[in-house]
Amino acid sequence: MERYLAPLAYLPTGWQQNVRIEIDDNGFISQITPNDAGEQCQKLTGAILPGMPNLHSHAFQRAMAGLGEQRLNPHDSFWSWREQMYQVALQISPQQLYVIAKSLYMEMLEGGFTSVAEFHYLHHDANGKPYAGNDEMADAISRAAADAGIGLTLLPTLYSYSDFAMAPASTTQRRFIQTTEQYLAQLERLKKLISTRANQRLGGCFHSLRACTPEQINEVVATLPSDWPLHLHLSEQVKEVNRCLEVHQCTPLDWLSRSVEINSRWCMIHATHITDSELELLAKSKAVAGLCPLTEASLGDGLYEVDSFLSQGGRIGIGSDSHISVDVAEELRMLEYGQRLKHQQRNFLASEQYPSTAERLLVESYQGGAQALAQPIGQLAKGQRADFIELDMNDPYLASVSTEHLLDSWVFAHYKNAIQSVMVAGKWQVKEHHHQQHQPMQAALLETLKELRS
Ligand SMILES: [Zn+2]
CATH class of the missing domain: 3.20.20.140 (Metal-dependent hydrolases)
Structure with a gap:
């Protein structure tokens, strides 16, 4: 089981602070608790939203x-x-x-x-x-x-x-x-x-x-x-x-x-x-x-x-x-x-x-x-698959607004690098804005595009 503490997370009830997210071995959310002290949790830095x-x-x-x-x-x-x-x-x-x-x-x-x-x-x-x-x-x-x-x-x-x-x-x-x-x-x-x-x-x-x-x-x-x-x-x-x-x-x-x-x-x-x-x-x-x-x-x-x-x-x-x-x-x-x-x-x-x-x-x-x-996704809630994105709260344009403007600032005023990391079924796929296989895939992608575009 993995345990995370997010300083901010968008739950079905809206934005909540200090949210503890527990993820079971199958990659599903087994418990989610706002206003938690975060004992034994890995501390996240960004704002968490459903994928x-x-x-x-x-x-x-x-x-x-x-x-x-x-x-x-x-x-x-x-x-x-x-x-x-x-x-x-x-x-x-x-x-x-x-x-x-x-x-x-x-x-x-x-x-x-x-x-x-x-x-x-x-x-x-x-x-x-x-x-x-x-x-x-x-x-x-x-x-x-x-x-x-x-x-x-x-x-x-x-x-x-x-x-x-x-x-x-x-x-x-x-x-x-x-x-x-x-x-x-x-x-x-x-x-x-x-x-x-x-x-x-x-x-x-x-x-x-x-x-x-x-x-x-x-x-x-x-x-x-x-x-x-x-x-x-x-x-x-x-x-x-x-x-x-x-x-x-x-x-x-x-x-x-x-x-x-x-x-x-x-x-x-x-x-x-x-x-x-x-x-x-x-x-x-x-x-x-x-x-x-x-x-x-x-x-x-x-x-x-x-x-x-x-x-x-x-x-x-x-x-x-x-x-x-x-x-x-x-x-x-x-x-x-x-x-x-x-x-x-x-x-x-x-x-x-x-x-x-x-x-x-x-x-x-x-x-x-x-x-x-037809999948158990789309909400940060108990029983849902742990699919979520983490917005970069070190970014001045996101860090400087209150939570009521945070989603609008991402969608309407932010053009790149707002998403810092992404998890699917409890596994991190994107870290520091890039998929972990981003660089290794570039050569194969270039070769394939050249073949298809020649
Ligand atoms: Zn179509």
Whole structure:
């Protein structure tokens, strides 16, 4: 058992001083006590916060970060970016994916994310042939997470078609494509693999309603254990909503909810363009709306009606998705700033209960993220996994403010090195602002990026 004393820790009751944290041999918090004298404790120097769950990641896309920013035609959009993304998807090998994902997950830890939901659809080899009997790409993701020391909810993704009305997949989608039967067989294989890895679990996942039908989704959900989370890209682009209207005479969530029960197991990624009635349905269902503010801005997706959703009891969480940036504070800042620009107001997502904008966004994202990953995380409390970050209280900009401004100072006014150390399941992964394997990984990362970018 490990015992720590934090001068300041953010508990479900708010900031508390001199907090004793006891962690059992499995990496869970066995006792947490404010105003403690700290006998037999290792003394921490920073302010402790829960680590953030990252509810949406496509790890391989980190390899193209920064390379989609040159105009190829006057109408560059999500769809032209997707063609570039497919070129990376088509060439990356299991070993290259391992290096990219491990480096990314180390960056996530440095940026304040302590667990990740990996939305994984790169199933087959470069020719579109299944790896013989094993799942080399999924295994690369799982090993990368284990070796980086981040928690993982692996979401093997069903992807069968290229568009609504079961349009056949294109050749550039050949690494993704599975029938329902092939997908269920893959889940059975991965159950064995993931059960051997600490701090990892599986969830069910459906690429989008372009890529699979509600009938397929129902068939899969009927076979899954009832505690598995379910993820889906919902309505990211106006073009896909219009296509759904054209083919099915209704919008995506409306269509899905006619035959599939929408409940708290669901995490709807990019619910960006849902209608008012769909928003009401989603809020009532207690599903999580998975927001990826920087990627949604980068891809020109649009802005979600966060305020209206939250005020109807909706749940949200954040993901770094395409990984143009890998930082909790930056995602939350973008989330709030998008709303400020849209509504021409300040502190738009603060509330009566949480006048601190950063505190509101953090609390909502901790809860929604933990739900979407279906892991015991997101709070510093007894029984939760000991996943936390330590803010550097030797930093003058953090050390000079009262606790009521501390979270806002981190999220809105601090651009680097605010996070001094990070723990996952009782083990330190980041110390002195860097992951312990940061330097040793640089050479392998450079080599892999050169290969993928040549
Ligand atoms: Zn995505």
